[in-house]
Amino acid sequence: MKNEEKAENARARLASLQKSDKSRQIAEAAALEILKLQMTRQKVALERAEKNAGLLLVKAPLGGMVALENIWRGGSMGNAQEGDQLGSGQPLLKIFDPSLMEVRTLIGEPDGVALQEGATATVYLDAYPDAVFKARFHSASPVATAALGSPIRNFGAVFRIEASDSRLLPDLSAAVIVQAGPRQ
Known part of the structure; x- marks a missing residue:
């Protein structure tokens, strides 16, 4: 009788394990499907983020x-x-x-006569006091302007620096000394 009881208990345990195994397999399959759905959502979110990042590229x-x-x-x-x-x-x-650096400056109205085609200039940068750069007159404003309430009128002028140098960067302050061009 003891053996029959043990056999009955073993059969009941086996039936219970088979039921729980089926339940566990169903739960694991459902969890796997959830993970697949989450992966699909993450792929869509990644593609959307990559597309948006591409739109930010100028x-x-x-x-x-x-x-x-x-x-x-x-x-x-x-x-x-x-x-x-x-x-x-x-x-x-x-x-x-960087190979076409320019200096934009204001030239006083009396010195505007020096702004002729072919005029050269020497440029000194405040950041590099020992550096000297040769420049050539490129263009000037056709009209002199004055600051509000000032009798001094200035022309805007552009000088192109002739040689390239790694120290030349935008927005450096400079001094420009203009040599008069040939008279015509």
Whole structure:
């Protein structure tokens, strides 16, 4: 009788294990399906994020180096940061060709006569006092302007630096000494 009891208990345990095994298999299959659905959602989210990141990419139509423009930020000038609001037409950055560096300067009205085609200049950078660069007159504003309330009128002039140098970067302050061009 003891053996029959043991056999009956073993059969009951086997039936219970078979039921729980089927339940466990069903639960594991359901968990696997949930994981597959989560994986599909994550793939869709990844594709959407990659597409959105691609839309944030801005490609310039010209080559060169990028320099951030300074903007007016809460009472001082500085580079734009996340959260800043830029106005319409306000530049965020500029692209420059380091092999074609220019100096933009103001020339006093009496000195405007020196701004002729072929005029050369010597450029000194405040950041590199020992460096001397040769430049050639490129263009000038046709009209002299004056600051509000000032009798001094100036021409905007552009000089192109003739040689390339790794120290030449945008927004460096410079002194320009113009040599008069040939008289015509």
